[in-house]
Amino acid sequence: MNSSRLITRRAWFAFPAAAALALAACGSDDGDPDSASGGNANIEDADAELQFIWPGTSDPEMRVAEDFQADLNEDNPNLKLEYNFMSWGDMQDQLAIRIQAGNPPDLTMTQDVLDLVRMQGLEPLRDRLEGSDLEASEFRPGTLEYSTVDGELYAVPYLAQAFTLVVNEELLAEAGMAVEDLKTWADMEAAAEAMTTEDTYGFAYPMGNPRFAFRVPMTAAYSNDLLMNDTSPEAEQQWRELLDHFEAMRPYRPAADVTWDYADMFRAYANGEVGMIAAGTFFTPNVYELNPQIIDVSRQIAYPAGPSAEQSKAPVMNVGYGIFAGGQNPDLSWNVLERLVDDEWVARQASVVHVPARTTVGVDAIVEHLPDIYPEAIDGQTRQIEDMMALIDEGGVAYEPIPGQPEMEPEVQEIMRTFNDGSIDADEAYALLMERIGEVKDRQ
Numbered sequence: 001m002n003s004s005r006l007i008t009r010r011a012w013f014a015f016p017a018a019a020a021l022a023l024a025a026c027g028s029d030d031g032d033p034d035s036a037s038g039g040n041a042n043i044e045d046a047d048a049e050l051q052f053i054w055p056g057t058s059d060p061e062m063r064v065a066e067d068f069q070a071d072l073n074e075d076n077p078n079l080k081l082e083y084n085f086m087s088w089g090d091m092q093d094q095l096a097i098r099i100q101a102g103n104p105p106d107l108t109m110t111q112d113v114l115d116l117v118r119m120q121g122l123e124p125l126r127d128r129l130e131g132s133d134l135e136a137s138e139f140r141p142g143t144l145e146y147s148t149v150d151g152e153l154y155a156v157p158y159l160a161q162a163f164t165l166v167v168n169e170e171l172l173a174e175a176g177m178a179v180e181d182l183k184t185w186a187d188m189e190a191a192a193e194a195m196t197t198e199d200t201y202g203f204a205y206p207m208g209n210p211r212f213a214f215r216v217p218m219t220a221a222y223s224n225d226l227l228m229n230d231t232s233p234e235a236e237q238q239w240r241e242l243l244d245h246f247e248a249m250r251p252y253r254p255a256a257d258v259t260w261d262y263a264d265m266f267r268a269y270a271n272g273e274v275g276m277i278a279a280g281t282f283f284t285p286n287v288y289e290l291n292p293q294i295i296d297v298s299r300q301i302a303y304p305a306g307p308s309a310e311q312s313k314a315p316v317m318n319v320g321y322g323i324f325a326g327g328q329n330p331d332l333s334w335n336v337l338e339r340l341v342d343d344e345w346v347a348r349q350a351s352v353v354h355v356p357a358r359t360t361v362g363v364d365a366i367v368e369h370l371p372d373i374y375p376e377a378i379d380g381q382t383r384q385i386e387d388m389m390a391l392i393d394e395g396g397v398a399y400e401p402i403p404g405q406p407e408m409e410p411e412v413q414e415i416m417r418t419f420n421d422g423s424i425d426a427d428e429a430y431a432l433l434m435e436r437i438g439e440v441k442d443r444q
Contacts, residue, residue, distance in 0.1 A: 041331035043072065043339065048329055049080040050336060051105035053095065055088045058285065060352040060373055067348075068340060081336075095121065104324035106333045110147065110155040111319055114401045117149045123323040126153040128334050134341070134358075140389075142316030143357040145398035155320035157357035158341045159350060162314040162392050163219040163280045163399075165304065170297040171195050171275040179299045183312070185220075185245045188276070188304045192252035195275035202252035204274040206260035207420065213413035214405070216278045217242060222315045222397065224306025228412070229402045231438045238308045239433065243419065243426045245306065250420060258417055262286070270294045278303060281354045281388045284381055288374055295380035300387045302395040314391050315399040318357055355388045363389070403444040411436035 040046045054065050062085060069081050084105065086094065091108075092115055098104050099121040108116075116122045129136065136144060140160045147155040165188075167179055175194035182188055192202025207213045218228045226238035254268065263286075268274045270290035279286070287294050302312040321340060323333045339345065343361050350356045351369035363385055370378045402408065415436065419429040 041329070041335055043079060043332070043335050044075050046076065046329075046332050047078040048332055049082055050107060050329060050333060051082045051084065053091065053105055053108035054083045054085050055091055055109055057085050057087060058352070060285075061349075064345075064349055064352070068345065072336070072339075079336075095119075099324070099326075102326060104326050106324060106327040106329055107337060108322050108324065109319065110322045111161075111317060112401050113147050113154045113320075113322065114149060114403070116322070117154055121325055122154040123325045123327075123330055124152045124154065125156060125323065125334075129153060129156060132338060134338070138358045138360050140316070140355075140357055140359060140392050141396040142392070142398035143318040143320075146316065146318045146401075147320050147322075155318070155322040156337060156341050157318035157320040158346050159319040159354040160357045160392050160396070161281050161317045161319060161354045162302075162388065162396060163215065163222075163278065163317075164283075164300045164302060164314055164388075164391060165219075166269070166277050166279045166283050167299050167301065168195075168269070168272065168275045168294070168297055169299050171200060171272070175275075179301060182301060182304050184304050185224075185241075185248075185306050189245070189248045189252075192249055192276065196252040200272065201254045201274050203249050203276045204253055204257045204260070204265050204268060205246070205249070205278075205420075206257055206262055206265040207413060207417050208257075208259040208264070209261045210409035210413040212262050212265075213416055214409040217246065217412070217416065219278045219280075219303050219315065220245060220306065223303045223309055223312045225309045226306075227400060227402070228408070229404075229437060229441060231434045231441065236430070238306070239430055240426060241307050243429055246416070247419075247426065258420060266290065281392075284374065284377070284384055285353050288377060292374070292376035292380075295374070295377040295384060298380070298384070300384060300391060302391050312395055313397045314395050316392055316396040317399045319354060320357070350385075355385060355392065359393075404440045407440045407443070408437055411440065 056062065065083050072079050088111065095116065096119060099119050104121060113122060139157060143157040143160050144153065147153055147157060167182065169179055172179065172191060172195060175191065177191050177194060182191060195202040205216050221228055221242055224238050224241055226235055226242060257265065265277055266286045267290055269277050270287040283300065284295055302314040305312040321337045323330055323337065327333060343365065346356045346358065346361050347365035348369055350361065350366045351373050363382065366385055367382050370381055374381045412433065415429055415432045418424050
């Protein structure tokens with residue numbers, strides 16, 4: 001690595017979350033005075049080191065981090081970013097320790113901000129956004145809302161992420177249908193039946209991992225006007241329709257998918273063994289190394305509409321950047337954040353995964369980076385980007401974070417697997433879902 005990029009890759013060790021409470025008694029660390037900016041928040045003049053949590057750990061994502069540091073150094077070699085590369089799964093426990101100890105980093109990549117906000121770990125950003133050149137009206141539907149808690153914004157989105165239905169257009173055409181025919185769950189069930197042969201299955205539902213056993217019905221539920229934590233009597237019809245839908249899809253799925261993780265699902269789809277999967281705007285990086293040609297024949301649409309919905313919906317999350325409350329350099333951190341979410345850097349990041357959170361970044365600006373990222377699927381990925389932008393703009397709705405979702409996921413997994421193998425019927429599955437989800441809600 002070029003030493004001029006001044007990047008530190010520090011390995012953080014995970015501790016039990018309860019350890020954060022013990023560390024809180026230690027008080028805050030005044031920090032190294034050499035790392036402070038001396039009150040100078042200008043990128044060009046600051047002499048500072050900012051700690052940056054960066055859970056984008058794929059090679060392309062880490063290369064963006066390195067190149068951004070190099071870009072900053074062209075203006076100021078004394079401004080250093082100390083990146084801490086870690087997985088999204090490790091973030092919460094590790095950050096809880098530092099936040100509770102009063103020794104937070106400066107900046108972080110974010111998705112769901114709810115837990116960090118509950119720990120009072122993030123600085124409110126609405127006033128900063130309103131005082132900047134960024135216009136709220138330029139953000140895609142659902143992106144700002146996803147980072148808003150109780151009316152306050154805690155992260156600035158740079159990418160929009162949506163959960164979608166990915167369809168092998170070639171297999172669907174061989175079955176006598178087109179993507180445009182997939183308007184309703186009934187259409188999707190008919191397509192799954194038509195695509196199922198001795199060699200292929202119409203659909204796959206990876207039930208081996210709690211997170212994805214929950215995510216697939218959650219994606220479908222949005223298109224039936226249902227949230228997965230809605231246990232009200234008024235939602236009973238939508239729940240029963242959801243169960244009926246997955247029962248109808250059962251004959252057109254591989255029997256082995258009850259043990260699958262996401263990687264197994266993507267592998268089967270990339271090999272042409274499955275015609276439709278519930279995935280999202282993260283589709284391409286998950287299949288490119290397996291079979292880049294599959295990107296050329298794949299389309300992304302919002303999961304078709306269920307019986308209780310008037311139209312299909314794509315739940316939209318974001319990937320954003322936030323500033324830690326109590327950090328040493330909040331003004332400098334904001335200026336760094338602003339540069340990282342400008343059009344040039346958003347286009348670079350969107351060439352790897354998802355789509356830009358703001359409509360000011362067009363397809364052409366992203367496509368120019370594709371030869372470096374996906375050289376064997378430039379045309380296919382260009383169409384993926386166009387599909388993803390259109391479905392978010394036309395059918396995107398804000399994903400609503402569910403308090404206690406990690407606890408709900410294994411409960412939903414167990415019930416759906418038991419329902420899948422015929423051990424319980426729809427009435428029993430519905431009753432168990434209401435009971436188990438309700439218990440989790442009561443503990444929040």
